[in-house]
Amino acid sequence: MSDPVNFIAEWLKSLMANIGLPTGVVVVIITLIGIVVMATFLLVMDIGLVWFERKMVARFQDRLGPNRVGPFGLIQPIADIIKLLIKEDIMPQGADKFIFNIAPIFALATVLLLWAVIPFAPTILGSDINVAVLYIVAIGAVGTLGIIMAGWASNNKYALLGAFRTVAQMVAYEVPIVIALLVPVILARSMGMQAIVEAQSPWYIFVIPLAAFILFVASIAEIGRTPFDINEAESEIVAGYHIEYTGMKFGLFYAGELLHALTVSAIIATLFLGGWRGPFVDQVPILGVFYLFLKSFLIYYVIMWVRYSFPRIRIDQMLGFSWKFLTPLALILLIVVAILSKVLEGVSPPIFALAMLAANLIIIGVTVTVLRVYARVERKRVGEERPLAVVPDPELQQLIQQE
Amino acid sequence: MLNDWIFIGIFLLLAPIFPAAALVIPRLIAPRKPNPLKSETYECGVETYGETWVQFKAQYYIFALVFLIFDIEVVFLYPWAVAFDQLPLFAVMEGVLFILILVAGLLYTWRKGILEWA
Numbered sequence: 165m166s167d168p169v170n171f172i173a174e175w176l177k178s179l180m181a182n183i184g185l186p187t188g189v190v191v192v193i194i195t196l197i198g199i200v201v202m203a204t205f206l207l208v209m210d211i212g213l214v215w216f217e218r219k220m221v222a223r224f225q226d227r228l229g230p231n232r233v234g235p236f237g238l239i240q241p242i243a244d245i246i247k248l249l250i251k252e253d254i255m256p257q258g259a260d261k262f263i264f265n266i267a268p269i270f271a272l273a274t275v276l277l278l279w280a281v282i283p284f285a286p287t288i289l290g291s292d293i294n295v296a297v298l299y300i301v302a303i304g305a306v307g308t309l310g311i312i313m314a315g316w317a318s319n320n321k322y323a324l325l326g327a328f329r330t331v332a333q334m335v336a337y338e339v340p341i342v343i344a345l346l347v348p349v350i351l352a353r354s355m356g357m358q359a360i361v362e363a364q365s366p367w368y369i370f371v372i373p374l375a376a377f378i379l380f381v382a383s384i385a386e387i388g389r390t391p392f393d394i395n396e397a398e399s400e401i402v403a404g405y406h407i408e409y410t411g412m413k414f415g416l417f418y419a420g421e422l423l424h425a426l427t428v429s430a431i432i433a434t435l436f437l438g439g440w441r442g443p444f445v446d447q448v449p450i451l452g453v454f455y456l457f458l459k460s461f462l463i464y465y466v467i468m469w470v471r472y473s474f475p476r477i478r479i480d481q482m483l484g485f486s487w488k489f490l491t492p493l494a495l496i497l498l499i500v501v502a503i504l505s506k507v508l509e510g511v512s513p514p515i516f517a518l519a520m521l522a523a524n525l526i527i528i529g530v531t532v533t534v535l536r537v538y539a540r541v542e543r544k545r546v547g548e549e550r551p552l553a554v555v556p557d558p559e560l561q562q563l564i565q566q567e
Numbered sequence: 568m569l570n571d572w573i574f575i576g577i578f579l580l581l582a583p584i585f586p587a588a589a590l591v592i593p594r595l596i597a598p599r600k601p602n603p604l605k606s607e608t609y610e611c612g613v614e615t616y617g618e619t620w621v622q623f624k625a626q627y628y629i630f631a632l633v634f635l636i637f638d639i640e641v642v643f644l645y646p647w648a649v650a651f652d653q654l655p656l657f658a659v660m661e662g663v664l665f666i667l668i669l670v671a672g673l674l675y676t677w678r679k680g681i682l683e684w685a
Contacts, residue, residue, distance in 0.1 A: 191570060191573065192573065192577065195570075195573055195574050195577050196577060196581070198574075199574070199577060199578050199581050200581075203581070203582070203585050207585065248593075249592055249593050249596065249597065250593070250596055250597050250598075251593070251597060252597055252598045252599060252600070253593055253594075253597060253599070254601070254605060254606055255601065255606060256606055256607070256608050256609075257603070257606045257607055257608055258608075258619075265590075268586065268590070269583050269586040269587050269590070270583075271586075272585070272586040273582040273583040273585070273586055274582075276578075276582045276585065277578060277579065277582050280574065280575055280578050290574055290578070291571040291572070291574040291575050291578075292571055293571045293572065293575065297645070298642075298645060299575075316620075319608060319619050319620070320608050320609065320610065320615075320619060321610060321615070321619055322609075322610065324619055324620075331627075331631070332627045332630070335627060335630050335631050335634040336630070336634075338634065338638055339634060339637045339638060339641065342638065342641045342642070343641055346641070346644055346645065346648055349645065349648040349649065350648045350651055353648075353649065353651050353652050354649060355645065355648075355649055402609075407609060408608070408609065411593050411597060412589055412590055412592070412593045413590065415589070416586050416589060416590070420586075479627075483627060483630055483682075484682065487630065487633070487673075487677075487682045488677065488682055491637070491673065492670065492673060495666055495669060495670050495673070496670075498644075498666060499663050499666055499667070502648075502651075502659055502662060502663055502666075503659065503660075503663060505651065506651070506654070506656050506659040507656075
């Protein structure tokens with residue numbers, strides 16, 4: 165009974181085979197049940213995330229947060245959902261109705277789809293396809309499309325600006341993500357998530373911390389959280405792409421955003437923190453689910469910590485940060501990792517890990533030095549006197565001087 | 568292996584149904600009284616002016632071009648990374664050379680001032 169999920173699946177399989185259903189139909193039905201259970205689990209988790217997020221924000225801002233509805237405000241998200249369900253759905257004038265309606269569905273569905281390849285435990289996983297990393301990149305890019313669709317279809321200038329900014333964000337952060345994902349693929353020699361998890365001894369965060377850092381920063385930008393939340397930017401473009409959305413459609417965007425953050429955390433946990441690895445997992449596979457979510461929530465917490473500690477950066481700073489810092493750094497790391505793992509082929513794993521870690525630390529040290537020099541130059545440049553604004557009309561200038 | 572792809576296929580079909588179901592419930596129980604004033608575009612308390620879907624210069628379009636090249640070239644590196652075990656050092660160095668060409672391209676665009684916001 166150490167693996168209840170597969171036990172139930174096998175039992176159902178034999179049950180259906182006894183009725184006389186053909187094998188193909190049985191596989192499809194089992195898959196259907198698995199997907200429904202997984203999606204329900206994730207959506208319930210999403211409701212919990214709303215509470216977690218609100219409570220944490222409150223703590224970061226020295227408030228109490230929801231504490232009226234239920235013990236510790238635990239029932240608050242349910243109350244929120246009921247409120248969202250009975251709100252009137254307003255369609256703005258001149259909106260592109262079809263796209264306006266399917267955009268929120270897109271936003272949540274793509275996030276759910278990402279979970280198809282994340283292994284929950286040694287024996288529990290949706291799909292162990294051998295191109296899982298590419299699948300994550302592809303589905304992640306489609307997720308951005310939902311936001312662009314929402315911004316375009318709303319017939320609102322703020323929403324359109326939000327969509328344009330989302331495009332800028334995607335242009336900036338897709339490349340570092342793809343390169344950073346390539347590094348664990350080189351070490352594990354596989355694109356399958358399960359294979360990458362199994363190859364991690366020690367965890368990759370202790371072997372290639374720099375790749376984890378690049379993926380972490382770029383992922384924050386991909387999910388559009390502060391300091392990279394320029395596509396929402398309440399104080400500039402009034403919530404951006406979902407400005408015209410009300411009721412449950414807004415709720416879907418909100419749920420999608422929260423779940424996306426957890427999904428990204430789970431991907432980082434799987435690739436760098438050993439996924440389901442932990443004590444006693446070999447005996448009791450179901451423990452892996454617990455470990456995976458423990459690690460995911462740890463990263464989710466750090467994402468929130470970053471969110472409430474940093475101010476929003478400008479769009480040009482964001483593009484510059486990605487193209488002038490993260491992308492070159494990721495490319496250098498990729499070259500070093502590729503050469504090192506070929507040269508050190510056949511060396512015992514602990515020595516290999518140590519060498520890789522040393523190389524990472526050297527790159528980090530050099531990068532920090534370069535950044536310090538750059539910051540010094542930049543401070544000097546900004547500190548210089550700049551030309552003052554001049555009144556173009558000489559008569560006006562005279563008038564001002566007379567004053 | 569085939570089962571894995573069946574899973575992905577069914578999931579692709581099924582995933583939109585969950586959010587869509589959440590949108591059906593408000594259709595049944597939420598009030599629905601649209602009027603012209605209510606459905607006006609929200610823009611900071613001022614009546615909206617002019618067309619929304621206008622053309623304007625996206626200042627990062629040149630970034631988008633660089634992005635396109637990089638994204639495609641990086642995809643070529645994935646098979647190289649997966650087959651790492653079978654590659655001799657020579658093939659690895661060829662991959663590194665490929666990345667170095669990418670780096671050179673990035674440096675060129677940087678020097679050309681394309682990565683500046685203008």
